[in-house]
Amino acid sequence: MNRSLAAFSLVFLNIPLSAWSGPYPERPIKMIVPFAAGASSDMLARTVADGLGSRLGQPVVVENRAGAGGNIGADAVAKAAPDGYTLGIGSIGTHATNSLIYASMPYDTVKDFAPVTLVASVSLVLVVHPSVSAKDVGELIAYLKKQPGKVSYASGGVGASQHLAGELFKYLAKVDMVHVPYKGSAGSVPDLISGRVPIMFADLPLVLPYIQNGALRALAVGDRERSPVLPAVPTVAESGLPDYQANAWYGMFTPAGTPGDIVARLHRETADILKQPEVRKRLIAQGANPDGMPPDAFRTFQRKEIDRWRTVVQAAKIKTD
Structure with a gap:
């Protein structure tokens, strides 16, 4: 009797919890x-x-x-x-x-x-408002070095991928930008396309329409390889910062x-x-x-x-x- 009970207990304990609540999902x-x-x-x-x-x-x-x-x-x-x-x-x-x-x-x-x-x-894409004169990463670095701490960049929040991408760029390029965090990357778009915050490493799906209509200029992508969506846009790594990778x-x-x-x-x-x-x-x-x-x-x-x-x-x- 005890052996039977023990055997039953072992079987019971090895049945997944979900099996006792019926087929998943029920609601x-x-x-x-x-x-x-x-x-x-x-x-x-x-x-x-x-x-x-x-x-x-x-x-x-x-x-x-x-x-x-x-x-x-x-x-x-x-x-x-x-x-x-x-x-x-x-x-x-x-x-x-x-x-x-x-x-x-x-x-x-x-x-x-x-x-x-x-x-x-x-993919994260480095975009700038047309008011920024830089046409590539090298020109952007020169632009930022002429006015350290005076140009801002947007992100979806402190610690968000866009923030980290921006900080990695600052670290490798030895430039200084002011971080402006938003409550989610989508919240940054109105200020980005108005030029109030002129730079962002943005999620490509979020800004692709604005790149295509000319409201934003794409300078580079953060991945190791170019994006099939923007094949003419180089990577940051091939634009002078070979150790850069962020997505x-x-x-x-x-x-x-x-x-x-x-x-x-x-x-x-x-x-x-x-x-x-x-x-x-x-x-x-x-x-x-x-x-x-x-x-x-x-x-x-x-x-x-x-x-x-x-x-x-x-x-x-x-x-x-």
Whole structure:
């Protein structure tokens, strides 16, 4: 009798938690984006959410919860029930560099999340308002050195990818610019195209229409290779700063403790969505590079990003309360 009970207990303990609550999913799923609507993270989230909704048979509702460099939305994901009904889109800020920048964090960047997949990396493009005379990176560096500390550049917030890209540029080019953070990169666009803040390392999907209509001038892209969307625009590395590389990335996370079979299914479905020819074509045309890497590889990638940007954060003395 005791042996039978022990055997039953072992079987019981090895059944995934999700198996006892019925087939997943049984109700709508929430996907939290920690930035404002209109940003690259929002665009990618809605693309994935639409595809997941069709594949899972339940609506996936995108909820924008911006603030504190993305920490408010990311914290909501970290503290949600680990049942697969709350997903989050994370960024280089929320899941890598905010932990290096903020004096205190409401969550642990690594331990409080189960990684699902890297959704996409997004090219950052160095754009200037037409009022800036520089036509290339070399001319921009000369322009900035003539007026140190007098020219401003925009970003989506302290620690955001656009901020880090700007600080890396300052560090390598030995120039001084004034950082102007916004609540999400989309919020910077009106001031950028008006010339109030004339420079930005911007997410390519966000500013591509303004480059195409001449409202902004693209000087270089931050990736190691040129963008297929802007093949005539050189990289920063080939424009005189060979050690330069910066881009944005956005991945999907669930709260730590989410059953492995649910994480595996979310990864499988999301990766399949990102492989669809029409989805890939649309995202690439907007300046995003779809990915879909497995959870373990995404965790390794995340840890490497934390280590990679630590030097820049320390050199630039980026800190915030």
